[in-house]
Amino acid sequence: MVANNKTVADMIPGETAIIVGFSDEEIAVKLLEMGFLPGTAVRFNFTAPFGDPVCVSVSGYDLSLRKDEACVISILN
Amino acid sequence: MSATTKIKVALAGKPNSGKSSLFNQLTGLNQKVGNFPGVTVDKRTGIAELDEFTNAEILDLPGTYSLYPRSLDEKIVAEVFADRKGVHFPDKVVLVADTTNLKNCFLLLTQLIDLKIPTILALNMVDVAAKSGMSIDIKVLASLFDVPVVFINARKGQGIEKLKKMLLQPLKASDKKIFAIAKEIMPAVEMVKVELGLSSDYEAYQFLQQKDHYQFLSDQQRKFIKELGIQHNVFPGKYQGAETILRYGFIQEVLNKIVIRSANPEWNKRSHQLDKIFTHKIGGYLIFFSVLFLIFQSIFTMAQIPMDFIDSSFANLANYLSKNLPEGPLFEMIAQGIVPGIGGIVIFIPQIAILFAFIAILEETGYMARVVFLMDKIMRQFGLNGKSVVPLMSGWACAIPAILATRTIENWKDRLITIFVIPFMSCSARLPVFAILVALIVPDDYVLGVFNLQGIALMGLYLLGFLAAILSAWVMKIILKSKERSFLIMEMPSYRMPKWSNVGYTIVEKTKAFVFEAGKVILAISIILWVLASYGPSDEMNKAKEVVHAQHPELKVSHDEFNNEVAAYKLEHSYAGIIGKGIEPVIRPLGYDWKIGIALITSFAAREVFVGTIATIYSLGSTEEQSTIKKRLQNEINPETGGPRFTPAVGFSLLIFYTFAMQCASTLAVVKRETKGWKWPIIQLVYMTTLAYVFALITFQILS
Numbered sequence: 194m195v196a197n198n199k200t201v202a203d204m205i206p207g208e209t210a211i212i213v214g215f216s217d218e219e220i221a222v223k224l225l226e227m228g229f230l231p232g233t234a235v236r237f238n239f240t241a242p243f244g245d246p247v248c249v250s251v252s253g254y255d256l257s258l259r260k261d262e263a264c265v266i267s268i269l270n
Numbered sequence: 271m272s273a274t275t276k277i278k279v280a281l282a283g284k285p286n287s288g289k290s291s292l293f294n295q296l297t298g299l300n301q302k303v304g305n306f307p308g309v310t311v312d313k314r315t316g317i318a319e320l321d322e323f324t325n326a327e328i329l330d331l332p333g334t335y336s337l338y339p340r341s342l343d344e345k346i347v348a349e350v351f352a353d354r355k356g357v358h359f360p361d362k363v364v365l366v367a368d369t370t371n372l373k374n375c376f377l378l379l380t381q382l383i384d385l386k387i388p389t390i391l392a393l394n395m396v397d398v399a400a401k402s403g404m405s406i407d408i409k410v411l412a413s414l415f416d417v418p419v420v421f422i423n424a425r426k427g428q429g430i431e432k433l434k435k436m437l438l439q440p441l442k443a444s445d446k447k448i449f450a451i452a453k454e455i456m457p458a459v460e461m462v463k464v465e466l467g468l469s470s471d472y473e474a475y476q477f478l479q480q481k482d483h484y485q486f487l488s489d490q491q492r493k494f495i496k497e498l499g500i501q502h503n504v505f506p507g508k509y510q511g512a513e514t515i516l517r518y519g520f521i522q523e524v525l526n527k528i529v530i531r532s533a534n535p536e537w538n539k540r541s542h543q544l545d546k547i548f549t550h551k552i553g554g555y556l557i558f559f560s561v562l563f564l565i566f567q568s569i570f571t572m573a574q575i576p577m578d579f580i581d582s583s584f585a586n587l588a589n590y591l592s593k594n595l596p597e598g599p600l601f602e603m604i605a606q607g608i609v610p611g612i613g614g615i616v617i618f619i620p621q622i623a624i625l626f627a628f629i630a631i632l633e634e635t636g637y638m639a640r641v642v643f644l645m646d647k648i649m650r651q652f653g654l655n656g657k658s659v660v661p662l663m664s665g666w667a668c669a670i671p672a673i674l675a676t677r678t679i680e681n682w683k684d685r686l687i688t689i690f691v692i693p694f695m696s697c698s699a700r701l702p703v704f705a706i707l708v709a710l711i712v713p714d715d716y717v718l719g720v721f722n723l724q725g726i727a728l729m730g731l732y733l734l735g736f737l738a739a740i741l742s743a744w745v746m747k748i749i750l751k752s753k754e755r756s757f758l759i760m761e762m763p764s765y766r767m768p769k770w771s772n773v774g775y776t777i778v779e780k781t782k783a784f785v786f787e788a789g790k791v792i793l794a795i796s797i798i799l800w801v802l803a804s805y806g807p808s809d810e811m812n813k814a815k816e817v818v819h820a821q822h823p824e825l826k827v828s829h830d831e832f833n834n835e836v837a838a839y840k841l842e843h844s845y846a847g848i849i850g851k852g853i854e855p856v857i858r859p860l861g862y863d864w865k866i867g868i869a870l871i872t873s874f875a876a877r878e879v880f881v882g883t884i885a886t887i888y889s890l891g892s893t894e895e896q897s898t899i900k901k902r903l904q905n906e907i908n909p910e911t912g913g914p915r916f917t918p919a920v921g922f923s924l925l926i927f928y929t930f931a932m933q934c935a936s937t938l939a940v941v942k943r944e945t946k947g948w949k950w951p952i953i954q955l956v957y958m959t960t961l962a963y964v965f966a967l968i969t970f971q972i973l974s
Contacts, residue, residue: 218511219507219755220755220759221511222338222507222511222514223340223759224759225510226335226336226338226377227335227759227761228374228518230515231515238542239546241549241643241644241646241647242550242551242552242554242644242647243647243648244647245646246643246647246758248545248762252371252373252374253370253373254370255761255763256759256760256761256762257643257646257759257762258758259646259758261757262757262758
């Protein structure tokens with residue numbers, strides 16, 4: 194669906210990117226409601242001690258996501 | 271007094287928006303927690319006096335981001351707003367929005383506007399937003415959404431009077447239409463609207479999407495909508511993504527017009543710095559385990575004084591009643607069945623209150639979200655979820671509020687596993703049993719100078735219970751199959767100081783839940799068990815005094831010791847005694863005799879009853895004084911071996927049994943309600959009892 198296959202799961206702490214789409218419809222509706230809108234910026238804050246879940250900022254607030262969920266969000270940066 | 275009118279007001283908004291603070295501000299202590307019919311979601315309602323003629327019934331809805339539900343709690347919100355004829359449908363809605371995070375709060379608002387529900391927008395945490403450098407144009411905001419807007423500070427109680435005045439004014443639904451429904455399904459929307467007599471297109475559209483969530487629909491209506499959906503190729507979730515994007519588009523336009531100056535991104539820096547500490551890969555866990563240790567310590571030390579006081583008060587009351595009430599079975603039941611039964615419930619209140627005080631503080635500060643974040647990966651290995659941590663912790667105080675706390679877990683399988691393993695966490699009712707047995711068989715010595723052996727044994731038992739919980743969860747993870755996906759998309763709120771009155775309300779609420787949920791079952795069963803333990807085949811019971819007199823001619827009739835012997839004789843020949851003897855062959859391999867058998871049976875209502883039963887059966891009267899019981903048990907002789915009855919083997923076998931066994935009727939009742947059927951409580955009872963039996967058997971056989 195997106196040529197560039199990079200997702201939020203591939204980001205490193207401190208990195209910022211633009212959301213371009215989702216690869217899983219079921220989770221996408223939930224992510225959209227939480228403010229993960231295509232075209233908005235997402236910032237990768239830090240990960241939990243075992244690398245999962247991760248903490249990101251989007252639409253002006255902080256959220257935690259599991260890696261499984263983060264890798265659904267395609268990004269451009 | 272003049273006649274008062276009553277209006278129904280619902281508070282809606284996303285989690286952490288300050289809804290509960292506002293609810294507490296509006297209603298004070300005039301609140302109660304009930305259940306929505308058919309489901310087990312807490313329904314918090316309260317009365318707010320708007321003026322001398324008008325009261326508002328305030329309904330605090332569970333926090334939700336939109337009308338599309340993810341968890342059980344959120345389903346209720348969708349249903350309340352859809353069922354216009356329902357008792358909960360509000361006259362007016364107050365949408366509480368966190369001003370520091372408006373975008374997300376407005377999603378639900380736009381849906382309410384499309385549903386044509388009269389709504390007031392209450393902007394909360396304006397002070398925090400102002401500190402961050404953000405300012406907004408409230409007039410433009412009100413006109414863009416066509417809803418009245420009020421600034422409030424729910425924590426400090428500012429703006430509440432203004433909100434009350436607004437609630438008194440007539441309120442019309444907003445004229446805005448934000449979401450345009452896709453043309454291809456408009457025919458279906460029209461048909462639903464006509465058939466069910468709905469007022470707006472969006473309402474009909476919601477019915478098409480969410481028919482399965484609406485319990486209030488008749489089968490016929492649901493079938494009608496379902497067939498229509500199939501005809502027009504509408505399935506749940508099909509348009510949801512597009513709807514959300516469209517709504518956020520509108521919201522962004524609004525934000526562009528109302529935000530005069532946006533927040534300085536630096537303002538949240540402190541929260542991020544704290545996160546570096548609290549979610550550090552080593553420090554984070556150290557802090558978490560220190561917090562756990564602190565809670566643990568507090569439960570046991572701080573609760574001790576009030577618990578001792580309650581214990582002796584109820585014992586004195588029961589004694590007083592026994593001596594002063596006229597004779598007769600009814601009065602005996604009051605003095606020996608009902609009063610101690612109520613005492614057995616009240617005694618746990620201090621521990622439960624302390625535990626929930628801590629949990630409320632951790633939640634208020636935002637730290638709990640970090641605990642979920644830290645523990646999620648680990649818990650998932652065992653089929654649990656980061657959100658299982660709080661319920662499992664609560665299990666140390668009492669399984670009942672713990673099981674109620676699992677409602678925030680969205681995924682059914684995760685939630686079921688959490689409920690299933692919670693009773694393994696050593697609750698406060700196990701403590702009296704543990705305490706007496708440990709004191710009996712473990713020497714009060716120190717190793718390495720500092721570690722008390724009894725303390726180590728006690729800690730070991732708690733650890734054992736925890737391991738049983740974790741490993742059982744892991745087994746269930748493998749056995750249970752679920753198509754539902756587990757996810758953890760959770761807001762990480764900024765750190766802040768707890769609001770103490772909210773902590774207070776939580777304590778009151780949880781304690782009430784325990785007293786009324788667990789209380790009624792414990793009380794009912796204690797009465798049944800009292801009957802079983804006080805009555806038996808009548809000639810045996812009537813002969814009690816003569817037989818004891820013949821056996822112990824040296825004791826004076828009416829002497830305490832004589833009465834204790836009579837009580838023990840009666841218990842032996844009561845129905846409970848008969849059952850105890852009946853199960854003796856089954857429990858003999860565990861090292862137990864019929865006397866312990868009786869205690870196993872009577873402690874089924876609640877574990878701590880074990881101690882009282884043991885006291886009676888060894889003819890100690892109604893004393894629960896530990897040292898007395900301990901001495902008596904130490905001197906008890908096993909007639910078969912000639913040695914002591916309570917050998918370390920028997921003691922450890924009992925400890926293991928009580929660590930694993932279900933032995934709690936109220937937990938079973940709550941599990942039945944939460945899982946909507948007898949299937950899970952029965953599996954749980956069989957599983958835990960089997961585990962307890964097998965491990966107690968192994969323990970006894972190895973040690974003896």
